[in-house]
Amino acid sequence: MEVTRENIDDLNALLTVSITKEDYQENVDKALQNYRKNANLKGFRKGKVPMGIIKRQYGSTVLGDELNRLVSKGLNDFINENKLDILGEPLPKNDIPMKGDFENPDSFEFVYEIGLSPEFETKLSAKNKFNYTKVKVDKALIDKQVEDLTRRYGKLISAEEVGEKDMILGQLVELDGKKEIKEGGIMNNSTISMEFVEDEKTKKTLKGKKVGDKIEVNPFNISRGGKDTASMLGIDESELENISDKFQLTITEVKTMEPAELNQELFDKLFGEGNVTSEKELRVRVKDDLEKMFANDSDKILTRRITNHLVEKANISLPDEFLKRWIFTSQNSHNHNHNHDGHHHHHVTMEEVEEQYDDYAQGLKWQLVQNNIFKTNNLKVEQEEVLEHTKGLLANQYQQYGIPLPDDKELAQSAGQVLSNQEEAQRIYNDIAERKMLNFFKETVKLTEEEVDYDKFLEIAKDKNG
Numbered sequence: 001m002e003v004t005r006e007n008i009d010d011l012n013a014l015l016t017v018s019i020t021k022e023d024y025q026e027n028v029d030k031a032l033q034n035y036r037k038n039a040n041l042k043g044f045r046k047g048k049v050p051m052g053i054i055k056r057q058y059g060s061t062v063l064g065d066e067l068n069r070l071v072s073k074g075l076n077d078f079i080n081e082n083k084l085d086i087l088g089e090p091l092p093k094n095d096i097p098m099k100g101d102f103e104n105p106d107s108f109e110f111v112y113e114i115g116l117s118p119e120f121e122t123k124l125s126a127k128n129k130f131n132y133t134k135v136k137v138d139k140a141l142i143d144k145q146v147e148d149l150t151r152r153y154g155k156l157i158s159a160e161e162v163g164e165k166d167m168i169l170g171q172l173v174e175l176d177g178k179k180e181i182k183e184g185g186i187m188n189n190s191t192i193s194m195e196f197v198e199d200e201k202t203k204k205t206l207k208g209k210k211v212g213d214k215i216e217v218n219p220f221n222i223s224r225g226g227k228d229t230a231s232m233l234g235i236d237e238s239e240l241e242n243i244s245d246k247f248q249l250t251i252t253e254v255k256t257m258e259p260a261e262l263n264q265e266l267f268d269k270l271f272g273e274g275n276v277t278s279e280k281e282l283r284v285r286v287k288d289d290l291e292k293m294f295a296n297d298s299d300k301i302l303t304r305r306i307t308n309h310l311v312e313k314a315n316i317s318l319p320d321e322f323l324k325r326w327i328f329t330s331q332n333s334h335n336h337n338h339n340h341d342g343h344h345h346h347h348v349t350m351e352e353v354e355e356q357y358d359d360y361a362q363g364l365k366w367q368l369v370q371n372n373i374f375k376t377n378n379l380k381v382e383q384e385e386v387l388e389h390t391k392g393l394l395a396n397q398y399q400q401y402g403i404p405l406p407d408d409k410e411l412a413q414s415a416g417q418v419l420s421n422q423e424e425a426q427r428i429y430n431d432i433a434e435r436k437m438l439n440f441f442k443e444t445v446k447l448t449e450e451e452v453d454y455d456k457f458l459e460i461a462k463d464k465n466g
Helices: 021-038 051-081 139-152 200-206 227-233 237-242 264-271 279-314 320-337 350-376 383-400 408-419 422-444 454-462
Strands: 002-007 012-019 086-092 108-116 129-135 155-158 167-174 187-193 214-217 247-258 446-452
Touching: 002 051, 012 051, 021 051, 051 086, 051 108, 086 320, 108 320, 129 279, 129 454, 139 264, 139 279, 187 227, 200 214, 227 237, 264 279, 279 350, 279 422, 279 454, 320 350, 350 422, 383 408, 383 422, 408 422, 446 454
Parallel strands: 129 446
Antiparallel strands: 002 012, 012 108, 086 108, 155 247, 167 187, 167 247, 214 247
16 A cells, blocks of 8 residues: 655645555455355355355445545554644545446555645744733722622512512413403413513513502513523423413512621621621622632633734634535534434535634634644643642532542542543643643733723623734
8 A cells, every 4th residue: 555645735735545456355355254154145054155146245345444444544644654734634535536446446546635734933022012901800899799799698588569689479361462361371470580671661660569560561571581481481482482472460479689798697608617707808808709710811811812913923824725625524424423313413514614614714723823832832731730630620629518538549530530531631631731821921921911990801801802
């Protein structure tokens, strides 16, 4: 077997796999002998079917399987031995037919196309200046967080009338076109949370209403649609399209959240016994927790800014047409392979691939730049680090649930179990790699801190180029 490479340009190449009879004959014969040994054909004793019949029935299939195996091995070996940095997987070159004859098999030739990873440089130094954006954790933000905590630990009490954040308990009855109670219609006792009523007009109508009041409402305006609306009315989601949009709500009770008092009992619930002893200390802790939480987001924004800068500077070209074909092929073969689970899978069209390609290409460029940074600056994620990091994650979980920590050996065993799940292991590996890259960025470039208010920060976080 021989594999040869022909470059089309810097990013695309063809690999031709030539296979001779010597490469496949022995394995094909072996497989056919096996078929013969186990064949049950009418009129023949088991294992005594003539080879001619076996060849006619199974010859092409067996040859096809063996050629597939050889081509796949040939391509992989060639790529590894020549240290080719490829994107995606090799694809059969559809406009060049394979050479060879399955009826009278002799030598075969298959041509595949590959997409090559571009060569580029990433340079970073103290000459590169970036803003490091932080949230200004001010009094208003701390007040809101403290209010949220007192509400979360508060208790529901009965109220006279409906307020902005109250809960309404009531009976919903379906009305007909004449706004009279519909015969055989829906009747259900339910709870409506004012916080989730988004329709302003409905909100206004309900505010200030008292127990015993009857109000006409549209069920879709007092719930979140779909499952939520169905469960409020006590019906199946599929029945929603046939219901009236007019219901009578009779208020039976109004509940309001009485916030918890800022006292020692609450402090102990929040932070453990005796750790916080005054509102002043609580506010310091809240500020601290908010800053820690936002620091994570500030880091993400910084990583995005620097990566975007490097992608732009590197001016990376990709084998776009090849990648589109590869995405199209792999998505559809993936769907095809999963079809036997009885679900109907969507066939991805080339138009859809085109539509989503820019996002995919941007993500790939990010990945290439990040890999390049690791390579050029000798950053590595060692197996030992992954294990230690996982042990740390588990130790945190144990502490959270108040479970005593097992000894190191048992902890290492549990970590090994977590890492045997490939997806989980990849996620942990990515986390460590991201942290390493962030530290490298912070040590290398010049950072200027800027503080912005919470709303502005959210805006920046949502903006892909922010």
